[in-house]
Amino acid sequence: xxxxxxxxxxxxxxxxxxxxxxRLCRDGEQTVGSLTARAKVSQPAVSxxxxxxxxxxxxxxxxxxxxxxxSAQLRALAPLIDWTSQMAGFWQSRFDQLEVLLKRxxx
Amino acid sequence: MTRPAPETRSVIVEREIPxxxxxxxxxxxxxHLIAEWLMKNDFKPAVGHRFNxxxxxxxxxxxxxxxxxxxxxxxxxWNFAHDDAAFNxxxxxxxxxxxxxxxxxxxxxxxxxxxxxxxxYGGAKQGWQxxxxxxxxxxxxxx
Numbered sequence: 001x002x003x004x005x006x007x008x009x010x011x012x013x014x015x016x017x018x019x020x021x022x023r024l025c026r027d028g029e030q031t032v033g034s035l036t037a038r039a040k041v042s043q044p045a046v047s048x049x050x051x052x053x054x055x056x057x058x059x060x061x062x063x064x065x066x067x068x069x070x071s072a073q074l075r076a077l078a079p080l081i082d083w084t085s086q087m088a089g090f091w092q093s094r095f096d097q098l099e100v101l102l103k104r105x106x107x
Numbered sequence: 108m109t110r111p112a113p114e115t116r117s118v119i120v121e122r123e124i125p126x127x128x129x130x131x132x133x134x135x136x137x138x139h140l141i142a143e144w145l146m147k148n149d150f151k152p153a154v155g156h157r158f159n160x161x162x163x164x165x166x167x168x169x170x171x172x173x174x175x176x177x178x179x180x181x182x183x184x185w186n187f188a189h190d191d192a193a194f195n196x197x198x199x200x201x202x203x204x205x206x207x208x209x210x211x212x213x214x215x216x217x218x219x220x221x222x223x224x225x226x227x228y229g230g231a232k233q234g235w236q237x238x239x240x241x242x243x244x245x246x247x248x249x250x
Contacts, residue, residue: 087217088118088120091118091120091215091217092120094145095120095122095213097143097144097145099122099124100144101140101143102124102130102131105130
């Protein structure tokens with residue numbers, strides 16, 4: 001049964017697509033041309049990768065004149081990030097520091 | 108205690124601490140002590156007082172004191188504004204102190220996360236690089 005996670009993982013499983021996505025995350029919105037200039041593949045290949053990333057909801061495109069601008073959609077990564085364990089880990093480490101402080105307050 | 112709306116979730120962290128509630132209360136409510144274990148702040152133990160918690164990563168949390176019951180419980184909002192709704196955070200942190208024979212049972216509940224709220228506070232900055240590093244390992248196993 002297809003689901004959103006499958007397309008997300010499939011889209012990110014390819015190193016070239018991952019590199020394109022990471023570049024959009026780091027540098028913000030870009031045209032296919034500027035992405036191609038820094039990729040190791042042809043413009044049609046870049047366009048094909050971007051189409052797959054778009055299908056997975058990882059990027060959005062916007063037309064401006066004859067140019068197509070792509071931007072990363074961080075929200076699409078949300079299913080991959082488990083905030084509850086992240087937040088619980090944060091509080092555990094803060095409580096460790098709290099205990100260190102309480103010991104010091106005795107002195 | 109307020110019951111979170113059904114569409115939100117909570118994080119609960121509990122710990123037995125070998126110190127009396129009065130002492131832990133000081134660490135929870137005095138700004139210079141809070142700064143030592145949590146974050147820099149301009150906290151005051153007064154209901155309605157608005158303050159900020161400033162993280163090492165540069166993020167600033169908007170907070171408001173909701174309830175103060177000396178040596179027993181403390182509750183404040185823990186909000187992080189972000190342009191992207193997935194990273195926006197509106198939550199409530201409640202500390203509860205219960206005396207035990209050996210010290211205190213300290214309970215922290217952070218409630219109000221939406222189910223689509225996968226990233227925690229300022230995670231856009233802090234968790235991102237770590238996430239990308241892990242992503243490579245995860246994806247290597249997918250094929």
